[in-house]
Each structure stands twice: as C-alpha cells, then as structure tokens.
Amino acid sequence: MTNWTTWEPQVRANLLFIVRDEKILLIRKKRGFGAGKINGPGGKVDPGETPLQSALRETFEELGISPLGTTQQGELHFQFCDGYSLHCAVFLAHDFARQPRETEEAVPLWTPLDQIPYDEMWADDRYWLPLLIRGAHFTGYFEFEGEQLLNREIIVRQL
Numbered sequence: 001m002t003n004w005t006t007w008e009p010q011v012r013a014n015l016l017f018i019v020r021d022e023k024i025l026l027i028r029k030k031r032g033f034g035a036g037k038i039n040g041p042g043g044k045v046d047p048g049e050t051p052l053q054s055a056l057r058e059t060f061e062e063l064g065i066s067p068l069g070t071t072q073q074g075e076l077h078f079q080f081c082d083g084y085s086l087h088c089a090v091f092l093a094h095d096f097a098r099q100p101r102e103t104e105e106a107v108p109l110w111t112p113l114d115q116i117p118y119d120e121m122w123a124d125d126r127y128w129l130p131l132l133i134r135g136a137h138f139t140g141y142f143e144f145e146g147e148q149l150l151n152r153e154i155i156v157r158q159l
Helices: 051-063 125-134
Strands: 011-020 023-029 042-044 066-068 071-080 085-093 095-097 106-112 137-145 148-157
Touching (some): 011 051, 011 125, 023 051, 066 085, 071 125
Parallel strands (some): 071 137
Antiparallel strands (some): 011 042, 137 148
C-alpha cells in the first residue's frame, strides 16, 4: 500500500471534460500514455504552466476547441507498481468555442451520459467520472499494476 501522506508524483498532468446537453466530450487517444483508451483531453503540465493553463492548451491541441468557464473539480493520485507516479488535476466545463475536430493526437467522441464506455477507459474512471458529471469535488487515490486497478479511495469534499 502506498503511503499517500509522503507520496510525491513524478509527473503532474490534467484532464478536462466538457458536459453539455446530456453528453460528455471524450476522446480516443491516438498516442502517448494511454493510447487507444477513451478519456478526456489532457496531458502533462509544462514548466511554468498552471494545471488550468495546461488543461486549456492540451484541449486545444487535441481537439481544436477552447473550453469556457472551466473549474477544477478534482484531483487524482496514481501509483503504479513499476514506480511510475502521476498527479492529475481534473477540470470541468459546460461550454467551449470552435468545433471539436480530430487531430494527430485524438478523435472526439460526444457520448450520451448514460452510455459512457467505461470498458474502454482506465479502470479508475468508473469510480470518479460520475462524481465529476454531478459537479462534485473529489480527491482520488489509485494503485495500479499495469492496467489493473489494485486499490482505490475517493474522498468527496463538501463545499
């Protein structure tokens, strides 16, 4: 079991989800970490960027859109048995400028909220994505061996 009180991530990253008209904008990732899986747009935080700046940049690079009214709803901590560790800020928006388009990095997928393809996503998503959709604030802790989820804990914060 990971000691989360002293844990430090190797990588800081983000995810950004747009929920509008009973649908969520997902992507099928074409390359990089998690290639082939369905997720939200996002990626690593570059030096000098805030997590929000990074999330907006990554979403524009992956889908050609600019999310509007974006708020941070959660944070996720991932520890993998091979030593890889990742902290991920999770953002939510309900509007955007421009139209989503396929890029070299991702294919946009507008998905009805009751048809989210969890079987094609990381195993942890089914536990926290419904919280995000509801607008909850949360912190999640996950341990993986490869793609297998070994342990999880999610704390929902009251506002």
